Amino acid sequence: MSTAAALTPINPPIPTHVAIIMDGNGRWAGQRNLPRTEGHRKGSENSLHILEAAGKIGVRYLTLYAFSVENWHRPADEVDALMRLLETYLDRYYDKLVEKKIRLRTIGDTAALPAHAREPLEKAIRDTAHFTGTSLVLALNYGSRNEVLRALRTCANDIASGQLNPDKLDWNAFASYLDTRDIPDPDLVIRTSGETRMSNFLLLQSAYAEWYFTPTLWPDFDENCFIEAVRVFSTRERRFGRTAEQLSPNRPKKPPQKIAEIS
Numbered sequence: 001m002s003t004a005a006a007l008t009p010i011n012p013p014i015p016t017h018v019a020i021i022m023d024g025n026g027r028w029a030g031q032r033n034l035p036r037t038e039g040h041r042k043g044s045e046n047s048l049h050i051l052e053a054a055g056k057i058g059v060r061y062l063t064l065y066a067f068s069v070e071n072w073h074r075p076a077d078e079v080d081a082l083m084r085l086l087e088t089y090l091d092r093y094y095d096k097l098v099e100k101k102i103r104l105r106t107i108g109d110t111a112a113l114p115a116h117a118r119e120p121l122e123k124a125i126r127d128t129a130h131f132t133g134t135s136l137v138l139a140l141n142y143g144s145r146n147e148v149l150r151a152l153r154t155c156a157n158d159i160a161s162g163q164l165n166p167d168k169l170d171w172n173a174f175a176s177y178l179d180t181r182d183i184p185d186p187d188l189v190i191r192t193s194g195e196t197r198m199s200n201f202l203l204l205q206s207a208y209a210e211w212y213f214t215p216t217l218w219p220d221f222d223e224n225c226f227i228e229a230v231r232v233f234s235t236r237e238r239r240f241g242r243t244a245e246q247l248s249p250n251r252p253k254k255p256p257q258k259i260a261e262i263s
């Protein structure tokens with residue numbers, strides 16, 4: 001980690017949960033005449049640096065969108081390379097997770113991953129389950145619509161079998177069927193590479209998240225970029241449907257502006 005990032009003070013609040021759409025690996029590689037997989041390799045290395053940075057500033061949950069349900073439609077060799085990369089990543093960073101007491105979790109339908117990636121993943125999840133420090137949540141074969149459908153099926157079965165009273169179904173009860181059941185909602189969602197889409201990522205959980213979009217490609221999104229995103233987050237006013245005055249009753253009231261003055 002660079003000294004500049006380590007020394008940059010950030011005013012609270014620090015987000016408890018940061019989720020990231022790591023976009024731009026392919027373009028990063030293309031700009032260097034490298035194969036796309038090289039961009040993914042560099043991107044996977046970068047995710048470890050960001051995990052370290054997140055832990056240092058007190059972020060408790062870091063969710064990384066590593067493979068979406070839609071990513072299966074990419075060329076077979078790229079899908080294969082991403083799965084091999086996941087296996088390599090787990091092999092290379094297993095000791096680091098244990099040393100830093102980082103708990104690994106996943107969201108998404110991981111049963112569909114190939115065994116060579118799924119088995120080391122399951123081992124790392126098991127072996128780190130007791131850690132209470134930062135959680136690294138990998139979104140793998142994840143898509144919000146898929147997650148909601150899977151939740152809905154289980155929930156409908158519980159209603160049909162009489163285990164759940166539909167009149168008691170409120171948001172918290174339904175959220176307990178989602179993959180994120182024991183993970184707080186993200187406070188900050190970052191998307192790199194200049195795209196400003198949500199891409200089926202934590203659509204329900206990010207209902208009140210602050211979004212941060214940056215043109216920086218994921219392999220170039222270093223610790224300083226991450227700290228800057230968190231700094232911007234710390235300046236945002238989160239109202240959760242309330243008025244600014246309700247949140248800070250002592251703030252001086254601004255006189256209403258006329259439209260002519262605004263334009």
Ligand code: FPP
Pocket residue numbers: 022023024025026027028040041043044047064065066067071085086089138193218
């Ligand atoms: C989007 O970039 C990135 C992905 C679809 C995969 C993200 C995967 C990694 C960063 C590597 C694996 C990570 C871990 C943690 C094991 P893109 O390929 O769509 O880039 P482009 O839009 O520039 O083509």
